[in-house]
Amino acid sequence: MDVDLLELSSIEAERTSQNPGGIARILSGTFFLLLLTAAYWFHSSESFGREFSVSVFAGSALGFVMQRSRFCFFCNFRDYYREKDPRGALGILTAIAVSTIGTFTVFEAWIPLPxxxxxxxxxxxxxxQVHLLLAGFSFGLGMVVSGSCISGHLYRIAEGSFGSIPTLVGVVFGFVLGFLTWNSFYSLWIAEAPVIWLPQHLGYAGSLILILFVLAVAAFAITRNGIVPDGKKESNEILHSRGNRFPNVLFEGRWPSWIGGILVGLISILYYLRVRPLGVTSELGRISRTLANSFGILPDRLYGLDSIAGCATKQEVHALTINAVFIVSLIAGSFVSSLAASQFHFLIPDLPGRKILIYWFGGIFLGWGACVAVGCTFGAFFSGISAGSLSGFVFAFGLIPGILLGNLVLNGSNRNF
Incomplete structure (x- = not known):
């Protein structure tokens, strides 16, 4: 199977942005003003309030940063695995390190004695328990088949990604399958599984040192084996964007991955401090659960699901949930960026029906894994590790064999994905 089958859009990862045209500037500015208006309306509304307003700002900022720095968990791993380009993977490690330091600072203020x-x-x-390894395996396989993680598909909708919509539809189906298997998994593994928060065992200092040490070892290994392609160095340096003035300088080329990582980490800290941890699957799970219940195919009770920390799928007070606002704002923030950088391109590839089916199938694996883990790469992995939870590391270990198997099946044992 050709590698281009997995590409989400016609945008090259390192292609230098062009100056946007007048229509693109107007649309980008319009989306920006709509986001400001929405944030003000939510803040002034008695029915919603500050948390919804903050979700607009945080979601749009995250979408903007992800699009500018190409912050995608799977794509950055693929760049390293396929091309030995370490920049994206180091950006992810930077984001986790920044988020962990900030989150632990918040914890120490809230819970002085862990x-x-x-x-x-x-x-x-x-x-x-074992369910996290299975969930990670499924999610990793889904990333390879669909071409990205769930958060990556969300921000790439705003780039005109052909594969993101059928993938997200598949995610809904995957969540339904996850709900159907949940009670069996709960009784078999989850009900008696230990909840291990590292600060309870090692203290804040010991846990932080351990996590940063693991990240440093991973960064050392990636740097030692990685090679930054000479032809891509210029496009990765925003500081050398050919002398353009602000704000055009923000939309020239790809932001350095370490800048994206720092900003994602800071956004995660502020969002947790004011609202909740970063996560993008609560609303998708809630929609899936509502649809499945409307057809009467789910059990009357999903044991323990709503009591587990993570991207909860239970009904909230408002039909318009905080996570829905966050996700829509993420997509809108990415629209602001992609339009301003002239990186919105929608093209229908050859054999679209076949590719839609493959993207949809990959989405099923993503959805099932996110349901069983009660989170995805942003929730179970990123926010989990940042919180000092052992579950985040276990989910990460499960991702690796899923990614490797997906690569083997799709591209052959002697080809990279």
């Missing part, structure tokens, strides 16, 4: 017997509010600290 061994007091209770967990930090809303933090993604989940049960640790």
């Amino acid at each position: 061994n007091a017997g209770y967990l930090p509010p809303n933090a993604f600290v989940g049960p640790v």
